[in-house]
Amino acid sequence: MFTEILIDESVLDLDMVKQIRELLRAVPARIISEQESLHRLRGYHSGSRDLPSAKRTLLITRNRGKFFKRLENPDAVFDPDRARSYRFELFQGCPMDCRYCFCQSYLQCQHTVIHANLDDARDEWIQDTQMSICVTGDISDSLCLAETSVPVYRKLENLFSSVMWELRTKLPFPHSWDLSPSRFLLGWSLGPAHSISVNEPGTATLNRRLADISRMLELGYTCRIRLDPIQPAGGDYQGYRQLFQSMKRLFRGNTPDMFILGSYKFSPDLLETVRNRFPGSSLIREEWTRSADGKLRPFRSVRLAAYRQVISLIKRFFPGVSVRLSMEPQWVWDVLDLCDSNI
Ligand code: SF4
Numbered sequence: 001m002f003t004e005i006l007i008d009e010s011v012l013d014l015d016m017v018k019q020i021r022e023l024l025r026a027v028p029a030r031i032i033s034e035q036e037s038l039h040r041l042r043g044y045h046s047g048s049r050d051l052p053s054a055k056r057t058l059l060i061t062r063n064r065g066k067f068f069k070r071l072e073n074p075d076a077v078f079d080p081d082r083a084r085s086y087r088f089e090l091f092q093g094c095p096m097d098c099r100y101c102f103c104q105s106y107l108q109c110q111h112t113v114i115h116a117n118l119d120d121a122r123d124e125w126i127q128d129t130q131m132s133i134c135v136t137g138d139i140s141d142s143l144c145l146a147e148t149s150v151p152v153y154r155k156l157e158n159l160f161s162s163v164m165w166e167l168r169t170k171l172p173f174p175h176s177w178d179l180s181p182s183r184f185l186l187g188w189s190l191g192p193a194h195s196i197s198v199n200e201p202g203t204a205t206l207n208r209r210l211a212d213i214s215r216m217l218e219l220g221y222t223c224r225i226r227l228d229p230i231q232p233a234g235g236d237y238q239g240y241r242q243l244f245q246s247m248k249r250l251f252r253g254n255t256p257d258m259f260i261l262g263s264y265k266f267s268p269d270l271l272e273t274v275r276n277r278f279p280g281s282s283l284i285r286e287e288w289t290r291s292a293d294g295k296l297r298p299f300r301s302v303r304l305a306a307y308r309q310v311i312s313l314i315k316r317f318f319p320g321v322s323v324r325l326s327m328e329p330q331w332v333w334d335v336l337d338l339c340d341s342n343i
Contacts, residue, residue: 001056001095001146005029006111008037008061016116016155017060023148024058037061043108051277054110056095058145063089063115068124071135079327085133085166089115090152091140096170099199099278100229103139105270112144118155125160133185134160137168141203147174157183168226170196170203173212186216187224187260192239195231199283206243210250217254228262228326230306237309244317255321259314262326263303265295292329307336 005027011017012031021029032040039045040059067089071082092113093103136142143149156165157179166185173186191199193206204212217223225247231239266274266288275284288296297303307325314323323338333339 002027002058002112003053003056005058005060006032006037006040008032008034008059010034010037011060011062011116014116016118016152019151020060020114020116020145020148023151027058040111041109041113043110045110051104051110052097055093055097055112057111058095059109059111059113060116061113062117063120065089066124067115067118067121068134071138080324082327085135087138088121088134088136088156088165090118090136090156091115091142091144093139094141094144096141096144096200096202098170098201098203099274099281099283100264100266100270102265102267102270104277105267105273107139112140114145114152118152118159122159125163132162133164133166135166135168137166137187141169141171142167143169143171143174146171147176150174150176150179153179153184170200170209172204172208173216181220181222185222185224186213187226188213189226189228190243191227191229191231192236192243194239195236199281206246210246213247213256214250214252214254217251217256223256224258224260225256226260226262226326227310228260229264230261230303230310240310240313244313248317255318258322258324259318260324260326261307261310262328263297263306265291265297265327267295271296304332304335307332311336311338 002024005021005024007017007021007029009031037059041061069087069089071085071087072079073082092109093107093111094101095112145152153165156163163183164185165183166187168187168189170189188209190206190209196203196206213223213225264283264286271284271288274281278284287299289299291297298306311323314321325333325336325338
């Protein structure tokens with residue numbers, strides 16, 4: 001997954017760094033100065049402009065700001081998921097290259113970054129006992145270190161006794177995962193197999209994700225399914241129907257605790273980046289409309305049709321399981337007759 005590791009000299013002696021180096025010993029590692037580390041974090045490094053290759057460099061460094069940050073953005077559309085959660089600044093970026101990933105235009109640093117000075121987060125945490133759910137996969141994928149993620153989460157589990165860690169992933173779940181189901185809320189992004197292979201190259205296949213969810217449900221973990229981004233126009237209704245049939249069969253009577261639906265949302269910058277990087281992508285041929293928060297989303301009628309189709313599948317295959325929307329204004333909740341509770 002990684003072709004190179006850069007280690008900020010200021011974290012070289014941390015146990016976490018030694019552990020990561022040991023687990024990734026096959027990957028060439030280089031120690032860099034704090035100054036070079038900062039330079040790269042600010043996106044100024046003059047090396048490769050080839051983003052997919054730059055993303056496969058793992059930069060192990062120190063978080064010089066806060067670790068715990070409220071997910072809710074008062075200027076953005078209300079999102080119940082975000083209102084109740086914190087983001088924990090563990091990772092930034094990811095070695096994958098999903099076509100629609102907002103990190104392409106949001107993050108300055110081209111590399112995948114891990115902040116290894118986790119002990120420094122303890123003082124922050126003690127000051128605020130409200131930090132009950134902390135998300136690690138908001139500006140990254142929670143499992144971007146693959147099997148090496150396990151000791152990192154073990155450290156977090158031990159450091160913060162009352163935090164529920166919410167993982168969000170599209171990557172294969174580590175086989176060696178042995179952490180407590182009471183401390184980890186697991187979320188997978190799913191979509192029809194075709195859209196995964198076209199828009200999320202390098203991530204886990206649909207079959208692998210479904211097998212992982214099935215295994216973790218069986219082990220007693222709370223699992224959430226994110227159907228986000230939903231395909232515009234619900235054009236792949238057949239793909240969604242097959243997806244729900246597969247979930248029903250493979251989950252063997254176990255159910256996810258929630259479905260979270262969201263649509264594509266692009267800032268104008270991100271859409272421009274996608275146009276430049278992936279001129280053949282079907283994404284840029286869609287029609288977009290500007291929402292009140294400045295983001296471009298599929299047309300209202302197209303979005304609502306897609307949500308309605310998928311909600312009808314949820315009702316049919318998983319009746320009673322909660323449905324939420326991600327980053328949609330209140331009128332969409334109202335039109336779909338959703339109220340942040342069971343349908
Ligand atoms: S897995 Fe997530 S963070 Fe990584 S490229 Fe895809 S959308 Fe972005």
